[in-house]
Amino acid sequence: MHPTGILAEPTYSSYLKLDRLLELQHPLSTPEHPDELHFIVTHQAMELWFKVMIHELTRARTYLEKQIWTQALSKVRRANAILGAQIGQMGTLGHLDPQAFLEFRGFLGSASGFQSAQFRALELLNGLRDPGYLEQLRRTHGESLPEPLAEVLSAPSLAEVAAEAPGAAGAGDWLDVYADPERHGPLFLLGEELLEYDRRWTLWREEHLLLVERIIGRSVRGTGGASSQYLERRIGIRFFPFLWDVRSRLTTAAAERDHTT
Structure with missing residues (x-):
């Protein structure tokens, strides 16, 4: 507050609360490890x-529930951009050599x-x-x-709402959307963006697994007790299996048409 009682104009630092944000990093290693x-x-x-x-x-x-497809698409695209940034961000830890990490790993306890x-x-x-x-x-x-x-x-989960989106829009199901993308343009684009979101999570999990193996090895459990085998099993998780299944259904339908002609 300004002495005159008028609210002071925010600065870059005050708006982002940088004085607090930059004080939140407290290494536990003793002596403090530079990495x-x-x-x-x-x-x-x-x-x-x-x-x-x-x-x-x-x-x-929320936009999916309201059938505002373009806004739903916009938000999923933003999430995809963030996931891409996270994968790159996680990769920077690959520049932490194994011995350096081991020198402060013990101070983390079971934090995971x-x-x-x-x-x-x-x-x-x-x-x-x-x-x-x-x-x-x-x-x-x-x-x-x-x-x-x-x-x-x-x-409801995002996947549950997305699975019902074509029916709510009177478009049948996702097979109908993908069979005629020109007719169902916004829904088709949304489906593709959700599939990309699934794909990027797969890349995220793969990057995480490789990072763990690169730093502590494959046969050692993490600080939280998880093994690299557990991380490997999680790579195949799909949030939107119905969007992946549509590809098989389209291919099967095309093969059946070819067989009858």
């Missing part, structure tokens, strides 16, 4: 991006990215809700989900 700052900042930045993605994909889900509530919220929002996964989450959190995760789970 730990990079490790902390990379993970903090990813958490900030997770926050934006949850915000944008929640908006995308698997404890990221926002990452789990994203997976639930995207549509990863099979019973086995939910049971794993409950065990991790003492048999009951934290309120933020329970809140995400109480609403």
Whole structure:
């Protein structure tokens, strides 16, 4: 507040709260390892991006429910851009050599990215809700989900809303959309963007696996107890399997037509 009682014009620093933001990096290593700052900042930045993605994909889900396809498409595209940036950002940790990481790894205790509530919220929002996964989450959190995760789970997932989008629009199902993309242009483009979102998550998981193996090796468990084999099994997760299945259905239908002509 200005002495005259008039609100002061924001500055770059005050708007972004840089005085607070830049004080949030506190390496635990003793003596402080010079590479730990990079490790902390990379993970903090990813958490900030997770926050934006949850915000944008929640908006995308709302637009899907309202059948405002162009706005839903815009938000999914933004999420894809963020995922692409995250993959590159994660890759910077590949410049952390194994011995350097081992010199401060012990100070991390059992702290692990698997404890990221926002990452789990994203997976639930995207549509990863099979019973086995939910049971794993409950065990991790003492048999009951934290309120933020329970809140995400109480609403439809992005995948559930997307699966019903063609029917809600009177376009049949996704096979009908892909069989006639000119007629269903906005929905077709949305389907392609959601498929790209799925693809980029696959790339994200692959990059994460390779990063873990590059730094600590394949046969060693991470600080949170996860093995590289567990990470490898997760690579095949699909949030929108119906969009991948459409390709098979189109190909099968084309083969049947060719067989009858």
